[in-house]
Amino acid sequence: MTLFILLFIPLIGGMLAWYSEKFNANLPKKIALVSLLCCWLPLFSPLNNIIFNDNSFALSQWLLNEPHSWIPIFNIGAHLAMDGLSLLLIVLTLLMGLVALSSAWHEITKRTGFFYLNLLWTLAGVIGVFLAIDLFLFFVFWEVMLVPMYFLISIWGYENRHYAAIKFFIFTQAGGLLMLLSLCALVGVHFQQTGLLTFDYIILLQNPISGDLAFWIALGFTIAFLVKLPALPFHSWLPDAHTQAPTAASVILAAVLLKTGGYGIIRFVLPLFPDASLILAPSMMLIGVIGIIYGAMMAFVQTDLKRLVAYSSVSHMGFVLLGCFAFNIYALQGAVMQMLAHGISTSALFVLVGMIQHRYHTRDLNKLGGLWSKLPKLSAFGLFFGIASLGMPGLGNFVAEFLILLGSFEQYPKLTIFAASGLILAAIYSLLLIYKTFFGQIKGPHDSKISDTNTKEWVTLLSMCFILIYLGLHPQPFFDLTYTSLTNLTFIPSNIGS
């Protein structure tokens, strides 16, 4: 039941938060905080196991496995299971949930109850995505988590929020529908080949389907995940959604929601369609590389801070795609690491932009400048995360990008050379961001009321810094944690010395 409890805590917490608004407008955020903290409780035992006796989990892939029946007529189960990979991403989700909460704490003043309901439900949906092992259930979470996110953007967003929210929803849903088709087709083909009607990932994994259709099914899945990632031709929802979303939603979006795409590829596409993904790999890597360069170039010309960061996400997630399809353990570990590191660094940048906007009421790069002299601490954090996003060694992003490039270099050296140019381009836009925002003479009227980071903000940002540094300097525990999940992919011989 542990996993179900994990799933239900934010759901119930959200309901309570909404209801509590009737009594006091400040109550919802406290309830949200408590329920987010409660979510750590179910994680206690797996984390404890890993930290203190790390031999046991290496043997079996699943740390926790909870199959239940749901819709027997289609043999659909409410099957939740957790392995190292999902544990890692859930931890990220919960951490970023706290960050989002912290950034919303003072920013959201209207309709707080409903806001926290949506926030918590989005998190619950994401946790569900990471836990669901039944394909149908996965799809359900995949789609449902978008609804509260849609509300977050469309109610609490900025000027052009309605457009952005609808765009976000339609893009991701279109991808989702494609996935539904592929999913049903997969089950159908599997039924034809084995006579077994099942949506269970573990069972489907035993007989990977083959044939022409497998390629198209794999493509359908991949496109659904590419939309979420977002990879190149489907990326255009992201800048709009990020720009218009409130800070907390941006954080969740960048830190967690995008990761479901990468997770989906690693969890489903690669193991379920080993042959098809081999065929897909070159084109996917090409898309990844184009995404890296294109995103970076787009980021370079943006004048809206949030848009800049959003396009940088496109660029960074291109690395994830590259890593997923490079077919070796380095690149895969790198892709997972990139998901974590990008989650933290980018959401930190969004938090920072939120803080700047809260203080100066603008995100326009041309109207900002010289913040360092006014807000030294905040600017120092800005500098740090800007540097992180350009892949400074010693931080998580570097480890990730290094491994991804290393892995993909082994497969496709020429493509990787282009991908590596992303490192230069990342430097260009990150430095531009730092240069335009924090350096130079201060612009605009002096407002003495604007103050530097308060303790809450400081602690939030600092802890994110530390996580990034930890990821950069001691990533080994994370590699170990996901090692089993990643080596279970058929193309990686599991006997590589560990």
Next chain:
Amino acid sequence: MTYYASLLSLIPLLPLFSALILLFSKPNKLTTALLAVGSISGAACISLFLNFVFWQQTDFVLTSNLGNWIKIAQLHINFSLYLDALSLVMITIITGVGALIHLYSIGFMYQDKDFKRYFTYLNLFVSAMLFLVLADNLLLLYLGWEGVGLCSYLLIGFWYQDRDNNLAANKAFLMTRIGDTAMALGLFLLFIELGTLNIQDLQVQALSVWSSSNNNMANLCCLLLLGGALGKSAQFPLQNWLPDAMAGPTPVSALIHAATMVTAGIYLIARNSQLFQMAPDVMYLIAFIGTITLLLGASAAMVQSDLKRILAYSTISQLGYMFLALGVGAGASAVFHLMTHAFFKALLFLSAGALIYSLHHEHNIFKMGGLLKKLPIVATSFAIGCAALASLPFTSGFFSKELILEQLIDSGHTNFWWAAVLGAFITAFYSARLFFVVFLGDSKQSPDKQPEKIMSLVLLLLCFFSLFGGIQPSGIQTLMPKLNASGLTTLQHWLPIVLPFIAISLAWWMFKTNLFGKTITVPALQYFHQLLKSGWAFDRIYQVIFVSPFKFLCQLNKSDIIDLHYRALEKISKLLHKKFSQFQNGKLRCYNASLIIFCVLAFAWFIKGALMS
């Protein structure tokens, strides 16, 4: 040995901790200075101690493991430090010169409100540089490599309120980043080819895997590594960030952009000398690039009017010498020159700093003059620095440069020798010019303050090193296979010694006839002068070839072409909606017709089908 190992790990960690403490606390200026300088001095003391311990040995190795970093499949990366003769020399220079410059900075930066931030960055830099030098694997080296780049960026743009400084910082970071990316690719290739990133293992593996010399893969790997070195050491064609990097505080220029960071490229090649030995083509390329750079830098230095830019171009030029030496296989002499250069260039920069400090941030040498009497200490140290730079006999620069020239002959590259000698001539010429213009002649500006005592002290110390630092460390001589001494001809022996004097005389003559400050009237000459002054117009070339097209391309796509398609989709659907809505005109007869049209169409389809079959 464990005792030494822990001492070794203290060397980079001391400045790191100091930087962290400075970052998270709010000490007053005195504590800041004590902490910063203390940590570096501590590191310097330890390295001196290690020097003392290992003085006799040429073949010692000291390692220390700080922990595990990445371990996936065959990729094992540790935070391991590796000390041998080469890195010992390097850390000695870094901590020694670093400590002096820290000390100097107390005086120089005391008035600055960001005193703490300055020392934080500086400590961080030293730590990163030490990691770079001590790394036992290329990835850790890369960490230090990028770390020093970052600190360089931060310190160039230290006075952040001036946009030009930030632009210079960005330029420095980006240009080195280009090289770094090549280097990263080199790392990948090396790992894939040789299966390790440990530097020592790489040398061994390279010998066994690439059995034949001049293997293509070896060439490629070395070429990629060389890319990193070119960027960091400001070599052609990535040299033009260095003059702009002078926007930072002068001690920073001394430490980072003269003495230490820019030599990282030389260190990288020297460190992997066995690897590079496998790639003679690349070695030749290195020598060639070194030659171009040394001439290019020296010629540009001749005509500059900004004090620090002269020194910057001279740094480029001197680094060119070191590259040339590396390229011809004279690694030891390159490192030797690196060391002496660190001393005299630090001295020059620090004296320039003192000058600037006294003259209220005046950079233009033509607005100075006649300062010999007014700033005697600065003038003395400047004179010594210039002498070493011009490699006048018995200064430290003389020994190292002579060694390089000698080994050029030994290796049989006579044409390179001629270029190097020409470079030496120009070097002496602009050193003399610099000194004459600043310190002799009419007084144009009087200093409003004398340099702080602590600054003078550091200058004097460095004067000592610049004069008497010309002792080649014994350990590094085994760096590359010894070249056969072929013996020099008389001309080859005396020309480099005599030439500086000729150059100085020429400069003196020109100074006396007031040729230096004069505006040039001959158009061709003026054009040439401009070309030189802009450092052979590399900024313009890159602007035209790379920057502008890139910006144009990005601007072209500002509204995201792909997004435009989706927007077009929206427009199309709006159009379709309008079209379909037109039929909803409320007219009953139209609706009647719709039923009948369906019927007719179905029949038509049917008849068509029937006719076809």
Next chain:
Amino acid sequence: MIPLSWIFFLSLSLFTIGIFGVLARRNLLFILISLELMLNAVVLLFIAGSRYHPTSIANSDGQIMYILILTLAASEIAIGLSLVIHMYRQHHHLDIDKLNQLRD
């Protein structure tokens, strides 16, 4: 006996004429009349059908349908006429082309 196809085509022609009436006429009354014509065309076919299937058990089906259709036509006209009256009272004309308040 007259071949069935003759009746069939007669009926179809009548039906088509009815359709044209419905399409071409603007007066509501004439449309109703055209509708009657269409229904009558159908009725003709049903009657013919019951005649041409003498052996079938269900040969009376056509005639039953005839009566049903007749009833339908009557009731339709009844409702139709009441609406015609309503329309005339409200608009003072019976031109259905002008009856387009409801539209996009």
Next chain:
Amino acid sequence: MSFYYIPSFILVLGSLMILIQLCFKRRHSFAYLTSGLSLLAALFLQLYLQKNESLIEPLFTFNAQTSFISLLLFMIIGLIWSQIYHWLETLSEQKEEYYLLFLLTALGGVIMVSSNHFASFFMGLELMSLSFIGLIAYCGHDQKAQEAGIKYLILSAIASAFILMGTAILYLQFGSLSFSNLMQTPSIQVLPQWTIVCAIIFIFTGLFFKLSLVPCHLWIADLFEGAPLVTTALLATLSKLAAFIVLWRLMNLGQWQQYQIIIDIIVITSIASMFVGNVLALFQKNLLRLVAYSSIAHFGYLLIVLLLINNDKVLFSTQSFNTQTLLFYLVAYLFTLVGVFSILIQLPKVKMLDDLNGLFWHKPFIAITLILLMLSLAGIPLTLGFMAKFYLVMAAISQQLWLLLAALVLGSTVGLFYYLKVILAMVKRPKNDIAFNNLLSDGNNLSLNILILFLVIGFGIFPTSLSQFIQQIAN
């Protein structure tokens, strides 16, 4: 004489009671109760009859499927009926006749869905259409309603004429009007074979009109806008349900898939309906017109089911899966639609999308219900609408109808846009703070909303009991 007729008889009885009562004294509440009781009685009887064995009479056929559909029909009508009283109170017209016509449409619908003979089908159809005309043009002074009535009269008469023409040709071919004889080879070939296809095309024209499939869809938006709200609800659910069931039975019994042209027509119509319906709804500002257009698209999706019958490329072993799909989709769609209409009936002032502004903040429960219903229509998981779509996709995939699936995905994506706009409208802040107090607040509104939510979300999350029930029926 069988029990199967009793529900219909009760309806007849109910309408007669109302008629008799009209002669003596008009009382709204009495008519309301009479109609309600007869509906309820019919509903429960029908529920009781679920377990009876199937029976085939000359005019009617009664089996598990038709019983279930009748039950569904009664439930829908019951749900709509529960809203009528308060709604009628706001009208100035005589109220009692409305119940009469209401019962008659229900009767027509029941007759249609269980008919086994063209005569009974025709009777039911006309009973329903004629009563509909009355229901549509019920408000005599409302010009829009009158216009809608005239349009419906003429169009449904034309449609009837087409259906009759087709029937007549089939009669000539087969010598019988019974549905069960549609497969038999005629004893005497009086007309050439191809006339059968002509007949089918004629019948399709009429039924496609009833289902408002492209290109016979032009009328529906006008009707939805002009007709009284409850009538619209009936029109959207009852008439379409009955017509679709008849179409399905005809396809099934007549094996009409054997003609390639018929398949082509269905495919093209289906795709066109999905496309045109969704595109028309895209930028629509009138809420009812939007619902109308969305229903075009939904019946376009549903047409896919017609292509599944007796196809040899069956993937899932049970042939009844297609029937299950049809039934599930109908249940899901109709319940959702009834839900939408009952919410709209509770918001009588709401005509345009912008009128919904601020609803979410003033009346959260109603708004959430409507949001969930919209999500169900859009097919977002955990709603009944999604399960229906899932059934459809599974069924279509099993027969590899890739073209239609692609159209389905595309259509659903486009569809999302306007469903989201409805949701957005509720969440937006109102321009001027209109009071939302002019709702017909009543006890049964809340319970009804809860019931709808239970149906749409409860069965959406746990569809097992419903699926199993449908599975039993389909086998």
